[in-house]
Amino acid sequence: MTPIPDNAPFTPEQTAWLNSFVPTLQATQIQWLSGFLAGWQYSGANGSSQQPMVAPALAAPAAKIPVTVLYGTESGNAEALADQARKELSKRGYKAALKDMGDIEPKELEKIENLLVIVSTWGEGDPPDRATEFYEKFMNNGSADLKNTKFSVCGLGDSSYSEFCKIGNDFDARLEALGGTRIFNRAECDVDFEPVFQKWFDDVLAELDKLTQPASAPAVQILSQPGLAPAAATWSKANPFPSELLERIVLNGTGSEKETLHLEFSLEGSGLQYLPGDSLGIKPANCPEVVDDLISATGFKGAEEVKRADGTSGTLRDILIEELDSTVLSRKVVKEYAGLTKNKKLEELLADPKALHAYTEGREIVDLFANYPSDEVSPQQLTELLRLLPPRLYSIASSQAEREEEVHLTVATVRYESNGRKRKGVCSTYLADRIAVGDSIPVYIHPNNRFRLPEDPETPIIMVGPGTGIAPFRSFIEERAATGAKGKNWLFFGDQRFSYDFLYQLEWLDYLKDGVLTRMDTAFSRDTPAKVYVQHRLLEKSREIYGWLEEGAHFYVCGDMHYMAKDVDLALQEIVSKEGGLSADDAKAYVSRLTKEKRYKRDVY
DSSP states (O other), rough: OOOOTSSSSOOHHHHHHHHGGGOOOOHHHHHHHHHHHHHHHHHHSSOTSSSSSOOOOOOOOSSSEEEEEEOOOSSSHHHHHHHHHHHHHHTTEEEEEEEGGGGGOOOGGGGGGEEEEEEEEEETTTTGGHHHHHHHHHHHHHTOOTTTEEEEEEEEOOOOSSSSHHHHHHHHHHHHTTTEEEEEEEEEEEOOOHHHHHHHHHHHHHHHHHHOOOOEEEEEEEEGGGGGTTOOOOOOSSOOOOEEEEEEEEOOOTTOOOOEEEEEEEOTTOOOOTTOOEEEEEEOOHHHHHHHHHHHHHHHHSSSSSEEEEEEOOOOOOHHHBOOOBBBOOOHHHHHHHHHHTHHHHHHHTOHHHHEEEEEEEOBBHHHHSSOOOOOOOHHHHHHHHBBOOEEEEEEOOOOOHHHEEEEEEEEEEEEEEEEEEOHHHEEEEESOOTTTTOEEEEEEEEOSSSSOSSSTTTTTEEEOOOGGGHHHHHHHHHHHHHTSOOOOEEEEESHHHHHHOTTTTHHHHHHHHHHSSSEEEEETTTTSSSHHHHHHHTTTTTHHHHHTTTOOOEEEETTTTTHHHHHHHHHHHHHHHHOOOOOHHHHHHHHHHTTHHHHEEEEE
């Protein structure tokens, strides 16, 4: 569409607004609007056809219709989308409210007339931490009556997991079972969630407008802009900042079985701001060697021209390296590949969930093509099988109060062998092997409001961060040192060997000497005949830990979600039971209350 020329009879602000608004209109909307404006101009509705014309305000809901946006978030994405939805609803005249699942009881849903649920699925089908109690009650509470509730659900997930968007699906089914009526069908968002979320939200808005506007009033809809992104956000996930790598240091000593990197990036000139607990998003590229192996397994050359999602073209090899997830083998990929090839063995595999999980575990997309070769798939179809390469989030390991225009990361390089092939972590080896000091990579700040330091700088904190889980706690301690916070700080760190794997050892010793770090306990699992982990150190200090909690301490955990975080949670319940003289159920309720009060916070992956 031709843009409005600069010499048109509009102010610069009006011209900019028209150029952003008019292209969003459909043909029928343009036709309706042109007729409406012509009739409005000459009907006398504005008093006189000679007077300056003032654009009519957009039709708002006939009354302040209430809409509640309920969210459950783990990494912060669902919370951010929910907040953006609330703001957009308010702009349109709705009485919009925002609710965290951690702050509401299922029975309260009976009072909600219009409900939008935005919730993420964590790991293999788990609800977010703060949503767990609400989820369990809601799924098991048969007394709720939602016959007066209209709802729509948007689920966030990761299709590389077998239980993709399970929690969103569960909420959708449960809301219907309790008598609710759908405003619009459920949406399922993968890691590239913005486009699917935006379409769902626009469709929900259209349905809400139908419900609330008088039947005689023509519906004039302005479509929301993608992502509902604030205009002030210059650098973002959609527009990452080119950040220069300033320093890369291997933190492990010679002889370690690990390769842990300390990375320092420049934010100079970006204006980007971050807080302790936030993450740095990185948009990596795939390893060319890994992509070449995939191309070889498909029988293609790599020079074939294929279309990108935006309609432009490029070579198959370039697009596989730069844009697509060329490694993660999910059920979705297997299913779609089986549909293209009509392979009976793959169809049998898909029919057996346990066998499928065993096959995809430890394998990548290259294995699918090598194990089940086919001539039925074209280069273009290969690209359409794969999702976009998702960015990676790493906990920030520095305080901006201390480092100013730098941001630091602590990254474990992933390298292993499975099913006869050497494997590489996409982003960790991108940072370790293919980026040189002085090179720039695309980054953005991902806020994490669930993992903040206490508002009161005198509040004590207990931090449990084995391995690279130490990263945000380096940020916490730097922040408390830089700001002069007086609260006590207790750190639990664990890794394999004291001599090789004590990450940031000299820094911690300095903080202990200066009194910034009040206490530090370590667990090096390979240095003792029986393996000792951080949860064992917690149990050894149970009385002191319980005392700190009773003083109001905040308890933080960062690191592995599959084993460590679960073991630490059980240890915390055991500590509370033992030192507080509580039953197992009461101890679990105590820990749950800590979560609800935002004093027990986890950043696990």
